Amino acid sequence: MAKLTTEPTIYVTYIATTPEKCWQALTDAKFSAQYFFGQKIEGDWREGGKIRYRTADGGEHIEGEILACDPPRLLRFTWRIVGMPALRHLPDCIVSYRLEAAGEGVIRLTMLEEHPEGIDQRLLGGGRSGWPAILSGLKSLLETGAVPKITPPTPPQEMLDYMKEHGA
Amino acid sequence: MSNAFVYVTYIYATPQKVWDAITKPEFAHKYWMHYNVSDWKKGSRWEHQNGDHSGKVMIDGTVLESDPPRRLVTTWTRPDKSKEPSRVTYDIAEYNPGLVCLTVTHDQLEHDPGMAESVSGGWPKVLSNLKSFVETGKAENIWLIKNKG
Numbered sequence: 001m002a003k004l005t006t007e008p009t010i011y012v013t014y015i016a017t018t019p020e021k022c023w024q025a026l027t028d029a030k031f032s033a034q035y036f037f038g039q040k041i042e043g044d045w046r047e048g049g050k051i052r053y054r055t056a057d058g059g060e061h062i063e064g065e066i067l068a069c070d071p072p073r074l075l076r077f078t079w080r081i082v083g084m085p086a087l088r089h090l091p092d093c094i095v096s097y098r099l100e101a102a103g104e105g106v107i108r109l110t111m112l113e114e115h116p117e118g119i120d121q122r123l124l125g126g127g128r129s130g131w132p133a134i135l136s137g138l139k140s141l142l143e144t145g146a147v148p149k150i151t152p153p154t155p156p157q158e159m160l161d162y163m164k165e166h167g168a
Numbered sequence: 169m170s171n172a173f174v175y176v177t178y179i180y181a182t183p184q185k186v187w188d189a190i191t192k193p194e195f196a197h198k199y200w201m202h203y204n205v206s207d208w209k210k211g212s213r214w215e216h217q218n219g220d221h222s223g224k225v226m227i228d229g230t231v232l233e234s235d236p237p238r239r240l241v242t243t244w245t246r247p248d249k250s251k252e253p254s255r256v257t258y259d260i261a262e263y264n265p266g267l268v269c270l271t272v273t274h275d276q277l278e279h280d281p282g283m284a285e286s287v288s289g290g291w292p293k294v295l296s297n298l299k300s301f302v303e304t305g306k307a308e309n310i311w312l313i314k315n316k317g
Contacts, residue, residue: 012292013177013292013296014292014293014296014297014308014313015296016300016304016306016308102313102314103308103309103312103313103314104312105308106308106313108313108314128176129176132175132176132177132178133178133269136177136178136179136299137178139296139299139300140180140299140303143300143303143304144180144303144304147180148180148264148266148267150178150263150264150267151264153263153269
């Protein structure tokens with residue numbers, strides 16, 4: 001039997017920028033394409049609005065609904081993986097970006113990935129390998145102005161096994 | 169959940185630059201406000217000295233493994249030896265040319281919950297600041313960064 005988990009994933013990074021600039025980098029496709037594995041974010045930036053991450057060729061990868069939109073402090077939304085057939089059946093997870101002033105010219109960005117409905121614990125490794133790469137690229141982009149793309153890390157073997165069991 | 173803290177960050181640099189940032193006292197001082205002092209040979213002592221030049225040892229320990237510039241493992245001990253030591257592993261992997269994936273694992277914290285709490289707040293600050301320092305030459309004064317909003 002698959003072991004289900006509701007354990008969240010959290011990633012905290014400190015960035016020498018303002019909450020406004022970080023909010024723009026999180027919500028503007030010109031920026032996301034540079035650090036989010038080439039994906040473009042689009043959203044109807046209000047509570048109840050839609051949010052999407054599209055791959056470079058325009059295909060939908062992630063879609064969800066915005067649960068909280070309080071620029072430049074909090075963006076919280078449901079997250080459905082629609083671009084990968086083996087993961088389409090998963091229950092929604094909830095992703096939040098929280099931005100807080102942490103000192104003079106430095107902010108703390110906290111990414112929280114929650115699983116209100118349990119998922120197979122082998123899937124947690126996907127976010128745990130992906131988020132550090134995405135948010136490291138975001139930090140470099142904001143601090144240095146330009147970054148070479150980071151290629152997506154290979155998911156952990158147990159996640160690939162899960163995907164194979166589900167038709168990948 | 170295991171009693172380990174793991175933090176991963178990607179840094180636009182060579183493994184040697186990241187190794188130097190961790191092991192050269194004057195570099196560590198720039199982003200950590202402490203000097204990391206050792207000859208970094210297996211079995212040697214290392215000290216995490218206060219950056220105020222008092223030389224006061226805040227943490228010390230033993231180098232368990234040293235494979236520059238790829239991997240460093242040390243114990244992490246309170247100088248008063250009031251608790252069992254914990255362990256820190258730095259894995260410095262070249263992910264792409266010019267891009268390092270640094271993984272810091274702080275484990276064996278079962279005997280020191282206070283240290284576990286302290287380092288889980290501290291590592292994201294230290295390693296964010298290390299990344300900024302290596303990539304831009306600039307770092308924040310870590311004492312001025314607030315832990316909580």
